[in-house]
Amino acid sequence: MRLTDKVALVTGASRGIGQAIALALAREGADVALNCSTSVKAAEEVAQEIKKLGQRAMVVQADVADKAAVDEMVKKVVAEFGRIDILVNNAGMSVVGASSELEEERWRRGIDVMLTGVFFCSQAAGKEMIKRRSGKIINIASVNGIGAFPERACYGSAKAGVIQLTRTLGCEWAKYNINVNAIAPGYIKTRLVTYLLAKGAYDEKELANRTPAGRLGECEEVADATVFLASEESKYIVGQTIVVDGGWSAYMYLESWLEKSDL
Numbered sequence: 001m002r003l004t005d006k007v008a009l010v011t012g013a014s015r016g017i018g019q020a021i022a023l024a025l026a027r028e029g030a031d032v033a034l035n036c037s038t039s040v041k042a043a044e045e046v047a048q049e050i051k052k053l054g055q056r057a058m059v060v061q062a063d064v065a066d067k068a069a070v071d072e073m074v075k076k077v078v079a080e081f082g083r084i085d086i087l088v089n090n091a092g093m094s095v096v097g098a099s100s101e102l103e104e105e106r107w108r109r110g111i112d113v114m115l116t117g118v119f120f121c122s123q124a125a126g127k128e129m130i131k132r133r134s135g136k137i138i139n140i141a142s143v144n145g146i147g148a149f150p151e152r153a154c155y156g157s158a159k160a161g162v163i164q165l166t167r168t169l170g171c172e173w174a175k176y177n178i179n180v181n182a183i184a185p186g187y188i189k190t191r192l193v194t195y196l197l198a199k200g201a202y203d204e205k206e207l208a209n210r211t212p213a214g215r216l217g218e219c220e221e222v223a224d225a226t227v228f229l230a231s232e233e234s235k236y237i238v239g240q241t242i243v244v245d246g247g248w249s250a251y252m253y254l255e256s257w258l259e260k261s262d263l
């Protein structure tokens with residue numbers, strides 16, 4: 001086990017990628033504090049699964065966009081588990097809509113949760129890590145923060161901000177033996193993506209064809225990269241973003257050109 005005796009705080013851990021990350025960290029021997037803003041019952045169920053693995057688990061409800069609530073959350077985790085070795089900033093939401101029409105409220109909320117929230121959580125947990133001269137912070141960004149996806153101006157800007165925040169905090173806190181890195185997932189088969197596929201909002205075949213790996217990603221594949229960044233094996237990696245997208249962002253070709261490859 002790579003994370004024996006470590007304490008992790010995972011934001012947005014009640015479902016999807018955050019749930020998979022929390023379970024993967026626990027399987028590697030970490031005790032886990034699970035954050036969510038409203039879905040406490042679902043988070044409690046994840047906590048039960050972690051306890052069955054023999055690790056300690058607690059649920060800490062807080063809106064990551066609320067600085068006072070975040071400070072309180074970190075206090076509670078430190079009071080209960082003694083410290084925070086690993087922070088995973090995973091909480092996120094979807095903000096989709098034509099940029100010409102996107103309401104101020106939705107723009108502000110998206111940036112508050114997905115960028116400012118990452119800063120608040122990193123700041124509060126970072127202070128604890130600086131005292132102990134040790135820590136790992138892993139931010140869940142997105143390929144939307146690397147390349148342009150129309151009608152996702154808020155989401156993409158927040159995620160691009162997270163990638164830059166990762167570089168800045170990584171360079172600022174490396175001297176305290178704190179590694180700050182990020183993961184940029186591509187299309188991952190979460191409940192939401194599965195629902196959108198079923199509704200016909202996404203075409204799975206089309207997404208798979210656009211992906212060199214030929215399929216969508218699994219939550220566990222994002223969790224695997226998170227465990228690596230949370231482990232000692234990542235100790236010389238600072239301020240980087242690992243892209244977990246089956247090659248989506250590396251691919252710049254057109255499917256139809258393959259048929260003309262003899263020209």
Ligand SMILES: NC(=O)c1ccc[n+]([C@@H]2O[C@H](COP(=O)([O-])OP(=O)(O)OC[C@H]3O[C@@H](n4cnc5c(N)ncnc54)[C@H](OP(=O)(O)O)[C@@H]3O)[C@@H](O)[C@H]2O)c1
Pocket residue numbers: 011012013014015016017018035036037038039040062063064065090091092093113140141142143184185186187188189190191192193
């Ligand atoms: N799914 C993908 O294909 C994909 C691709 C690239 C990046 N990502 C990123 O990966 C992360 C997880 O995505 P997901 O698809 O697993 O999301 P999800 O299924 O929608 O889950 C989001 C989680 O974040 C929590 N959350 C939302 N707002 C919060 C807030 N203000 N404070 C605290 N917790 C909050 C939710 O709990 P509550 O309901 O209780 O608030 C839930 O636990 C996100 O940052 C997302 O942007 C996802």
